[in-house]
Amino acid sequence: MKTVGARQVWAVQEITAAVGRRLEGIPSVWIEAEIQNLRKRGGQVYFTLRDTHQIDGSMRTALFERLAHRPTDGSLVYAYGRVEFWAERAHVSMRIERMEPAGEGVMLAQIEATKDRLAAEGLMSDARKRPLPLVPRRIGLITSAVGAARNDVINNLWSRFPADVVLADVPVQGAAAPQAIVRALGLLNDIPEIDVIIVARGGGPLEDLMAFNDERVCRAVAASRVPVVSAVGHEKDVTVCDLVADRRVSTPTGAAEAVVPDKTVLDAQLADAARGLVRGLVRVRESNAALLANRTLGLVAGLRAADDRATARVATAESRLIPAVRRVADAAALSVPIARERLERATTERYAAVAQRVAANAVLLDVLSPSRTVTRGYAIVRDPSTRRPIVSVGDMPTGADLELEVRDGRADVQVKETHS
Amino acid sequence: MSDAPDQQPTFEQTLARLDEVVARLESGDVGLEEAVRLFEQGQALVATCRERLARAQQRIEELTGQGAPPEGRADEAPF
Numbered sequence: 001m002k003t004v005g006a007r008q009v010w011a012v013q014e015i016t017a018a019v020g021r022r023l024e025g026i027p028s029v030w031i032e033a034e035i036q037n038l039r040k041r042g043g044q045v046y047f048t049l050r051d052t053h054q055i056d057g058s059m060r061t062a063l064f065e066r067l068a069h070r071p072t073d074g075s076l077v078y079a080y081g082r083v084e085f086w087a088e089r090a091h092v093s094m095r096i097e098r099m100e101p102a103g104e105g106v107m108l109a110q111i112e113a114t115k116d117r118l119a120a121e122g123l124m125s126d127a128r129k130r131p132l133p134l135v136p137r138r139i140g141l142i143t144s145a146v147g148a149a150r151n152d153v154i155n156n157l158w159s160r161f162p163a164d165v166v167l168a169d170v171p172v173q174g175a176a177a178p179q180a181i182v183r184a185l186g187l188l189n190d191i192p193e194i195d196v197i198i199v200a201r202g203g204g205p206l207e208d209l210m211a212f213n214d215e216r217v218c219r220a221v222a223a224s225r226v227p228v229v230s231a232v233g234h235e236k237d238v239t240v241c242d243l244v245a246d247r248r249v250s251t252p253t254g255a256a257e258a259v260v261p262d263k264t265v266l267d268a269q270l271a272d273a274a275r276g277l278v279r280g281l282v283r284v285r286e287s288n289a290a291l292l293a294n295r296t297l298g299l300v301a302g303l304r305a306a307d308d309r310a311t312a313r314v315a316t317a318e319s320r321l322i323p324a325v326r327r328v329a330d331a332a333a334l335s336v337p338i339a340r341e342r343l344e345r346a347t348t349e350r351y352a353a354v355a356q357r358v359a360a361n362a363v364l365l366d367v368l369s370p371s372r373t374v375t376r377g378y379a380i381v382r383d384p385s386t387r388r389p390i391v392s393v394g395d396m397p398t399g400a401d402l403e404l405e406v407r408d409g410r411a412d413v414q415v416k417e418t419h420s
Numbered sequence: 421m422s423d424a425p426d427q428q429p430t431f432e433q434t435l436a437r438l439d440e441v442v443a444r445l446e447s448g449d450v451g452l453e454e455a456v457r458l459f460e461q462g463q464a465l466v467a468t469c470r471e472r473l474a475r476a477q478q479r480i481e482e483l484t485g486q487g488a489p490p491e492g493r494a495d496e497a498p499f
Contacts, residue, residue, distance in 0.1 A: 135431035135472060145482070154480060162478035169482060187483055263473065269435075270469050273442050277462040280445025284455035 016087040023092070028082040031094070032102050033057075035071040049079060049094055056093040057081070069101045069109045076103040104206050111213045114240050118215070123222040124243045130227045132247060134261055136195035138164045140188035140226065142181060143200040145169035152252035153200050153231065161260035166191060172201040177211035182220040189225045197226050198255050199241060203234035212239035221245055231255040380405040384412065393420045431472055438465040 001010050033049035040046075045064040049057045057079065064070065071077050081096035101109040118124055139157065143149045145167065157163045168184035171177045181199065188197050199221065201212065211217060212232045221228045222244040230245035231252065242248040249255045381390045382403040390396055396415050404411045429437070441462040445455060 133430060133432065134435065135476070158478055162476045164477050165480045167480055167482050184483070191483075263476075266473065270438075270466055270473075273438050273462070274466045276442035276446055277459050277466070280442060280447075281455055281459040284445065284450055284452060288452045288455075 013087065016085075016090045019090060020085045020087050023083050023085045026083045028080060028097075030078050030080050032076070032078055035075045035077055036073055038071070038073050056091070057096050058084075058093060059096040059099065063097065064099075067099055069105065069112070071099065071101070071105070075101065076105045078102040107206055107210060107213070111240060114213060114215045114218065115243065118218055118222070118240065118244060123218070128222070129246045132227050132229065132258055133195040135161075135266070136163070136259060137193040138166055138191070138195065139259055140166050140168065140184075140191065140194045140197035141200065142168045142170055142184045142188065142197060144172045147172060147200075147202060149200040149202045149231070149252065152202075153198060153255050156252045156256035157260055160256050161263045161266075163260050166194060171211075173204070173208045173211055178214035178217045181211060181214075181217045185217075185220045185224055185228075194226055196229060196259050197224060198229045198231055198259060199245070200231040200252070200255060201233065203237055206237070209233050209237055209239055212241035215240075217241060218244045229255055229258050393418050431469065434465055434468050434472075438462060438469065441465065 001008055001014055003009070031049065033051055033055075036048040036050050036054070038045065038047040040061060043061050045059045045061050047057050047059075048054050059081075078100045079094065079096045080098040081094045084093050084095040085091070086093070100106075115124075122128065141150070141153060143153065149172075150167070154165060157165065166188065168188055170180040170184050172181075185197065185199075188194055199212070201209070203209075209232060212230070218240045221230070221241055227246040229247045229249060230239070230242045231249045231254065232239050232241055233250070235250040238248075247258050249258050381396070382388060382405060383390055383395070384401055384403040387403070390402065396402060396418055398415050398417055400415045402413050402415065404413050441458050444450060445458045445462065450458065
């Protein structure tokens with residue numbers, strides 16, 4: 001500082017040094033700010049810390065890299081550091097040593113931590129995800145009875161299928177929400193015939209969806225006996241509940257499609273199946289009838305063939321038989337006269353011989369005839385009882401009655417005496 | 421319908437069986453007696469499915485939470 005005329009004149013560095021001295025007393029503090037214009041240069045990371053005002057900040061790269069949740073442009077952070085003054089350019093900045101997510105960042109960090117824990121336990125594994133029933137007997141719905149999601153989900157369900165819904169009315173945001181949701185899950189799991197549970201909530205800012213990132217809620221969803229469909233928020237709002245649920249949907253329509261079939265489609269499918277049964281039966285019957293017809297035809301053809309063969313054989317046999325018979329007959333016809341002739345001849349010859357012998361014998365007989373002997377003066381003595389001729393004196397005891405036959409009559413005589 | 425609904429085949433099991441029966445029957449690769457048996461079985465399955473669908477009622481029932489022991493917390497949300 002020098003005096004020029006009436007003025008005191010400062011050098012720039014005297015001013016910057018003075019400012020520097022004034023800033024030295026500010027201790028390290030936590031500030032809340034949004035990170036902007038994040039960039040690395042050399043061993044430092046540079047950024048702007050901003051709310052409605054802004055201040056440059058820097059952090060050693062080695063520290064920055066070790067942060068559990070490294071911020072990106074737009075991240076809300078709590079940063080701990082001190083004011084740093086670069087005298088040559090009178091540049092005020094923050095030298096940051098620690099940095100943590102703030103606001104949504106805190107929530108996001110919590111979500112990440114929960115997600116990591118549950119993932120490490122395998123609760124988000126695809127292998128755990130159960131298929132949803134095609135036609136649930138009853139549907140559990142966990143949502144706020146006064147929220148838009150309730151009607152959206154139910155109307156969409158009913159537009160597809162006349163579903164039986166058991167509604168568990170819960171607050172879907174705020175401090176009481178997680179516990180109420182956990183309890184509703186438990187109650188619905190105990191109700192018979194509930195085959196699927198929908199957890200529903202409309203979209204909203206992250207903090208309104210935090211109940212569905214709550215670890216207790218997520219564990220209850222994962223532990224549910226009944227498959228759970230998470231219908232929370234919009235497409236872009238992925239909650240941990242979405243990740244542990246058996247199915248995630250992002251619209252009420254999606255929830256309805258996941259949980260119930262389209263009844264008209266199902267009815268058509270059943271009608272189709274019923275027609276298929278009839279069609280199949282008719283087809284089998286027709287093919288069997290065709291088989292039967294084929295077999296019948298085959299049978300008839302076989303019979304006919306057999307018949308034809310038999311007929312042919314008969315015809316052949318007949319054709320051979322008739323000439324044979326004729327030959328036999330002809331031969332017979334031929335042999336009959338011959339035989340007759342031979343017979344006649346034989347008979348004639350025989351007859352002649354016999355006649356000759358008869359004649360010869362007649363002569364002899366006549367010579368030998370007793371009657372001719374009697375004619376010549378001999379008598380025949382007979383036993384009158386037997387009329388046998390007696391030829392021995394032994395057969396004529398004394399006193400026996402005898403019959404004496406001569407040429408012209410008989411005489412009864414008695415033996416007076418015998419001599420031999 | 422039954423006291424042990426969880427013992428019954430699910431709708432999709434019934435439907436899957438029905439699809440099997442229809443496919444089997446439509447293949448035509450079965451004997452007539454088997455076909456008649458499949459047809460009857462299929463009809464029964466169709467009837468079961470239709471009966472299940474017919475039983476579906478469009479209704480909503482609010483869970484009151486009675487019967488579940490409250491955890492003694494005054495700030496617990498009622499439902």
